[in-house]
Amino acid sequence: DLRSHLGGVYSLADTEIPPSQPHYFRTGSYILYRTSEYEAIGQGGHWDVGDKRWAAYQVLENRSSGARFLFISPHLYIGATVAGDHKREAETRVMLQDAAAEANGLPIIYAGDYNSHAFRKPHIDGPGIVMSAAHVSDAFLVAQQLKNARDNSANQYLTKPPKFGDSIDHVYASPGIGVRTWKLIIHLHHGKFVGVIPSDHNPLVSDLYVPY
Secondary structure (H helix, E strand, C coil), X not given: CHHHHCCCCEEECCCCCCCCCCCXXXXXXXXXXXXXXXXXXXXXXXXXXXXXXXXXXXXXXXXXXXXXXXXXXXXXXXXXXXXXXXXXXXXXXXXXXXXXXXHCCCCEEEEEECCCCCCCCCCCCHHHHHXXXXXXXXXXXXXXXXXXXXXXXXXXXXXXXXXXXXXXXXXXXXXXXXXXXXXXXXXXXXXECCCCCCCCECXXXXXXECCC
């Protein structure tokens, strides 16, 4: 539905068995890519990272430059508890192991809902701890430009969304990938949403440079 509403310029990566086929299985994590600019290379798929959480993946190639990278879209454990922090930490470790095996040396971009943020106290940022130890950069921390960084990425369907700088959605980039921007897209009128709020998360956009 989302692909069609975006005008047919995006393709949906084949990362799971769709409902139109027998024995289908849905993870709730998907990857859309602009068809005119990227080509899916090989078979995509998904990993079980634990706690009934999933990470979808697909190798993409830029049609102009030939640059290839592995794109991963995770959705980690939900719950603002210390136990949840450690679950997300363990899930991230599994994802990194699977990613390294699948990438075979390619640059890796991770973008999804980690349900975790470094500034949320007293909890720990389990995914951030694991990513930092693996020298994988959080775009929020290294981008040359930030936009709407005070807005939470999860708006909780509140007409007046929270502004604690608490972004539980992240874009991470492996060494060698340049991170130019981190932008939270949120359109408010006098500090409030007007009309239907399309999602409980605001879109997060990063401009990245992949080596080739």
